Amino acid sequence: MLKRERHQYIMNKFQEVEKINTIDLAQELKISEDTIRRDFNELNNKGLINKVYGAAFLVKDKPNNVFDIKIINEDRKIIVGQKALSFLSEGQVIIMSGGTTNLSFCKLIPIDFSATIYTYSLPIAMQLSQHPNIELIFIGGKLQKKAMVTIGIDVIQVLSKIKADICFLGVSSLDLNQGLTEMGYEVSVVKKEMIKASGKVVALTTSDKINGKMMHKVCGLEQLHAVITDLNPNSPKIKSFVDAGLNVF
Amino acid sequence: MLKRERHQYIMNKFQEVEKINTIDLAQELKISEDTIRRDFNELNNKGLINKVYGAAFLVKDKPNNVFDIKIINEDRKIIVGQKALSFLSEGQVIIMSGGTTNLSFCKLIPIDFSATIYTYSLPIAMQLSQHPNIELIFIGGKLQKKAMVTIGIDVIQVLSKIKADICFLGVSSLDLNQGLTEMGYEVSVVKKEMIKASGKVVALTTSDKINGKMMHKVCGLEQLHAVITDLNPNSPKIKSFVDAGLNVF
DNA sequence: AAAATTAATGCGTTATTCTGCACTTTTTAA
DNA sequence: TTAAAAAGTGCAGAATAACGCATTAATTTT
Incomplete structure (x- = not known):
């Protein structure tokens, strides 16, 4: 399983669950916890998730993108x-x-x-x-x-x-x-x-x-x-x- | 097989599969991995695909909004x-x-x-x-x-x-x-x-x-x-x- | 069509990335 | 404060990718 796939898997999983445990996911995907932690860190640095001790959460309000021009009416x-x-x-x-x-x-x-x-x-x-x-x-x-x-x-x-x-x-x-x-x-x-x-x-x-x-x-x-x-x-x-x-x- | 044909082949293949492995495709087409990698790189730089370690993914074309600046790499x-x-x-x-x-x-x-x-x-x-x-x-x-x-x-x-x-x-x-x-x-x-x-x-x-x-x-x-x-x-x-x-x- | 030019390809070698393991540090909870 | 859990770190091995170069294929020119 490639890194990219795991990242996608993680982001998809957040559509079902609020929180993903590091260890649980490691077992689920049958890969080491280290890899999951590294994944969480990367996604966290990209601002996509919120990494906490032992788990990760989805970031809800995405940072307001300047390029999204809001047109009212x-x-x-x-x-x-x-x-x-x-x-x-x-x-x-x-x-x-x-x-x-x-x-x-x-x-x-x-x-x-x-x-x-x-x-x-x-x-x-x-x-x-x-x-x-x-x-x-x-x-x-x-x-x-x-x-x-x-x-x-x-x-x-x-x-x-x-x-x-x-x-x-x-x-x-x-x-x-x-x-x-x-x-x-x-x-x-x-x-x-x-x-x-x-x-x-x-x-x-x-x-x-x-x-x-x-x-x-x-x-x-x-x-x-x-x-x-x-x-x-x-x-x-x-x-x-x-x-x-x-x-x- | 010409480069253009391969590129075409790759883009078509994405209509069936999500991911294309570098090595798999090399075997499938009976050409070297290097060639596939070079192809992936080119398509990646054109913004058509997403090259990752070991494989490539299709870029899902979003609504053509000028304000969505695509940043490759x-x-x-x-x-x-x-x-x-x-x-x-x-x-x-x-x-x-x-x-x-x-x-x-x-x-x-x-x-x-x-x-x-x-x-x-x-x-x-x-x-x-x-x-x-x-x-x-x-x-x-x-x-x-x-x-x-x-x-x-x-x-x-x-x-x-x-x-x-x-x-x-x-x-x-x-x-x-x-x-x-x-x-x-x-x-x-x-x-x-x-x-x-x-x-x-x-x-x-x-x-x-x-x-x-x-x-x-x-x-x-x-x-x-x-x-x-x-x-x-x-x-x-x-x-x-x-x-x-x-x-x- | 042949020659010259240019681009593409594959191979061997080197470099980079990824992943798990062992070990250390930090955080949490008792 | 201590024990347990989780996270960070460095390293090694394996997989993948990049690079330089020689060769071949394709394109253009003559």
């Missing part, structure tokens, strides 16, 4: 993303901001879509790196770790030098009077610059972001060429925006 | 990473290149470690974004999608302006005579610049990268202040490097 975001697809056309130069709504959108972009995309979001860049025909340019700078986007003067500088056809802008809060607002100052500055750099601005948002205000203003509604939400444009929550002359999809 | 890379930890000290300015060896290393860095880290690798940036006390700066540019690193003039420009205490350099190939070499031209240029920008250069590599040459030279051995491998420094494979005056850990 993903169904809504997929609806938004699907509507947004109609704004894409081949060969565009695109600025893609951050956020999980934009990430959901990016997952829906056809694999062979061809364009140039600027982004400052790590998860979005990783997602888009799957697309062979997208020329992907990451805007470097200091990382705002929580949102996994770059911020600061370096980002502004790059943005000030480019000209894009369209910008897909993630939204923190959208309000009829306040327009688009952000929680963080730095991100608000970056988004302002993105808008300046883009011919068209499309805001992507789920309905829960609508009618809220945050500290820092990004732009007024009049600067948004389109707003895409998960709601039906006739829905009452949206009506006031439509009445104000906004293109809501 | 992860155990070896963890050994390298653990040794590399001793080169860290608080407050350093660090340049971290890309690659899964460096990614494994980053996973091992204590959560409260404090430093300034420059990187041009998306996965590494995401990993390090978990560390609250690391000032993380992403070097922007055009994305080399396969390796998920930025390349090009923008990267060079940023690197030419900074001065770091230490650089942890991932390795494509390391050879006694050729030194450090890379497959891609662009990455070789970036790595050269990283070396220029750093006071100390530490190369991180697994033993399978040793004694290979690739197209583009990065630097000679004399420019490496330390080389960290998964092998014991006394190991014969390393001996010639130690004899050449290199610090091997």
Whole structure:
């Protein structure tokens, strides 16, 4: 029996039992206790099990993997993303901001879509790196770790030098009077610059972001060429925006 | 029997069995064990199978999620990473290149470690974004999608302006005579610049990268202040490097 | 098609990994 | 604190793998 098989055996066994005794398992598999101990140690070091005196337990909550991006309300975001697809056309130069709504959108972009995309979001860049025909340019700078986007003067500088056809802008809060607002100052500055750099601005948002205000203003509604939400444009929550002359999809 | 046929044969066989023994398959096909081992190694490096001591297993293809970074030979890379930890000290300015060896290393860095880290690798940036006390700066540019690193003039420009205490350099190939070499031209240029920008250069590599040459030279051995491998420094494979005056850990 | 080039293969040798045993150290329980 | 159980350590033997090299097969060029 190979080491690898034993390790698999051990991990499988935890689906039946809570605890595995060193000696019991040695007898069960007819191998020495030393081998079991070494196995337990290895699995313990990999963080898969919890080795204690005389036995081992399964580790329940696996260490939170950074790469597991949790998308809340993903169904809504997929609806938004699907509507947004109609704004894409081949060969565009695109600025893609951050956020999980934009990430959901990016997952829906056809694999062979061809364009140039600027982004400052790590998860979005990783997602888009799957697309062979997208020329992907990451805007470097200091990382705002929580949102996994770059911020600061370096980002502004790059943005000030480019000209894009369209910008897909993630939204923190959208309000009829306040327009688009952000929680963080730095991100608000970056988004302002993105808008300046883009011919068209499309805001992507789920309905829960609508009618809220945050500290820092990004732009007024009049600067948004389109707003895409998960709601039906006739829905009452949206009506006031439509009445104000906004293109809501 | 051609190599391709054997590879095909192996992959097909996994539809029937869980595990393929090296020796059994050699007998079955009436070819030498070496050939089977070489086949297993190749398929392993392609990420198609999992080679272990004495046999190989099928890699169960998970849902194709970009965010699942597959680290081959992860155990070896963890050994390298653990040794590399001793080169860290608080407050350093660090340049971290890309690659899964460096990614494994980053996973091992204590959560409260404090430093300034420059990187041009998306996965590494995401990993390090978990560390609250690391000032993380992403070097922007055009994305080399396969390796998920930025390349090009923008990267060079940023690197030419900074001065770091230490650089942890991932390795494509390391050879006694050729030194450090890379497959891609662009990455070789970036790595050269990283070396220029750093006071100390530490190369991180697994033993399978040793004694290979690739197209583009990065630097000679004399420019490496330390080389960290998964092998014991006394190991014969390393001996010639130690004899050449290199610090091997 | 023959020659030249390149890649693949097998063999002998050397290196590495795995495992169990004997022995020592640490931990647990009385 | 002592005895018993479990764990760690170092070592040896066996199995597996890697390496260098000579040879053969496959591919490309002439």
